[in-house]
Amino acid sequence: MIKPAILLLATFLLTVVSHAQITSDLPAMKVNGLDGKSFSVKSLKGKTVIVMYQPDCDHCQREAESIQEHMDWFKNYQLYFITTATAVEIKKFAVEYKLNTYRNVHFGTTTLSDILSTYGPIETPSLYIYGADGHLIQKFNGETSIIVVKRHL
Numbered sequence: 185m186i187k188p189a190i191l192l193l194a195t196f197l198l199t200v201v202s203h204a205q206i207t208s209d210l211p212a213m214k215v216n217g218l219d220g221k222s223f224s225v226k227s228l229k230g231k232t233v234i235v236m237y238q239p240d241c242d243h244c245q246r247e248a249e250s251i252q253e254h255m256d257w258f259k260n261y262q263l264y265f266i267t268t269a270t271a272v273e274i275k276k277f278a279v280e281y282k283l284n285t286y287r288n289v290h291f292g293t294t295t296l297s298d299i300l301s302t303y304g305p306i307e308t309p310s311l312y313i314y315g316a317d318g319h320l321i322q323k324f325n326g327e328t329s330i331i332v333v334k335r336h337l
Contacts (some may be wrong), residue, residue, distance in 0.1 A: 210318045213302040215266055215292035218274060223292075225302075226318075231261045234312040236299065239269050239277035243327035244309040248281040250330035255286060257334050261313075263289045268296050313337065 212226045225234065235251075237244035248265075251258065265283070267274060274291045278284035283291075303310065307326040313336050315321050322336035 209320070210314055211302040213266075213294055213298050215264070215294050217290065217292045218271055225264070225266075228262065228264070228314075228318075229316075231316050232314040232318075233258065233261045233263045234314070235263060235265045236303065236306060236308060236310040236312075237265055237267050238308050239267065239273045241308045243307075245277075245281065247309045247311070247327055247330075248277070248283060252282050254330050254334070257330075257337055258288065261288065261337065265289070265291045266294055267291075268293060268299070 210226045210228055210232065212224050214222060214224055216222050225232075235247070237248070239245075251263070263283075263286075265274075265278075269277075271293070274293065275284075278289075278291055283289045299306070303312075309327060311324045311328065311333060313321040313323070313333075322333075324333060
């Protein structure tokens with residue numbers, strides 16, 4: 185009687201652990217780049233930072249300003265600023281916060297349903313740091329001090 189219970193528990197734990205590993209990988213969220221090309225976040229290579237933001241969000245604006253002021257900390261990462269906003273709003277944001285001049289900073293748009301199915305309900309900004317192997321290193325939901333973010337880069 186005890187053996188079936190142990191087997192059932194072991195199967196359950198393996199399922200939970202396997203699921204946790206899957207959700208820690210780069211998500212398969214579809215993004216449309218400003219160049220008109222679509223891609224899946226899952227296809228990104230190398231160290232990656234995903235910033236979910238809204239251009240008119242004051243917390244997002246402060247976070248973008250802090251990132252721009254400390255871009256040297258992100259030199260080994262590709263940064264993807266992803267939003268549901270229009271291309272016009274995204275371009276204005278990129279220029280205003282001087283992020284459009286960096287080769288490792290990219291902007292794109294996705295749908296609210298893709299965000300919700302990928303990350304669930306989140307605050308903006310939300311920042312996700314992924315290692316070169318695609319595994320989630322750290323996530324920050326809501327405005328976070330860039331000093332705290334740096335500790336995980």
